[in-house]
Amino acid sequence: xxxxxxxxxxxxxxxxxxxxxxxxxxxxxxxxxxxxxxxxxxxxxxxxxxxxxxxxxxxxxxxxxxxxxxxxxxxxxxxxxxxxxxxxxxxxxxxxxxxxxxxxxxxxxxxxxxxxxxxxxxxxxxxxxxxxxxxxxxxxxxxxxxxxxxxx
Numbered sequence: 001x002x003x004x005x006x007x008x009x010x011x012x013x014x015x016x017x018x019x020x021x022x023x024x025x026x027x028x029x030x031x032x033x034x035x036x037x038x039x040x041x042x043x044x045x046x047x048x049x050x051x052x053x054x055x056x057x058x059x060x061x062x063x064x065x066x067x068x069x070x071x072x073x074x075x076x077x078x079x080x081x082x083x084x085x086x087x088x089x090x091x092x093x094x095x096x097x098x099x100x101x102x103x104x105x106x107x108x109x110x111x112x113x114x115x116x117x118x119x120x121x122x123x124x125x126x127x128x129x130x131x132x133x134x135x136x137x138x139x140x141x142x143x144x145x146x147x148x149x150x151x152x
Contacts, residue, residue, distance in 0.1 A: 002036065004143070005033050005034055005037050008037075009042075012091075017091040021044075021046075023049050023096045024050055024098070026142065030146070050080070056079075061079045081113035083095075092116060093117060096112045097112075098126075101134040109127070114148055125144070125148065127140070
């Protein structure tokens, strides 16, 4: 994980680009991994942990999207990515939402979007995570998100 985060920070530095995160179920894990890399302050504009719908909405995630598609949806992750990029005036916005460690479900599903604020294009995906350990689930999600960021 460290190497892919190092690659992201170096790539963003080289391209003079910035990134911002709005995380829910990962609770700041992605931003934490990026800030473990020297030089992260050159590229990371802001990281928001909007665990509740109330705070997603306070940061301009459209309430009607949450109501129509639920908070656990690609549509909500897209809104999160777009709104955090706009809020931070960053080149890239990342939104992550979903369920991790839900005791009533055998499958935990996470939705994430990487939004390129320059081209107005999104890469949105979902990932199913099957393990009992929440920390390992966050790590699995982060690894997939980071692999998608580096290929953008």
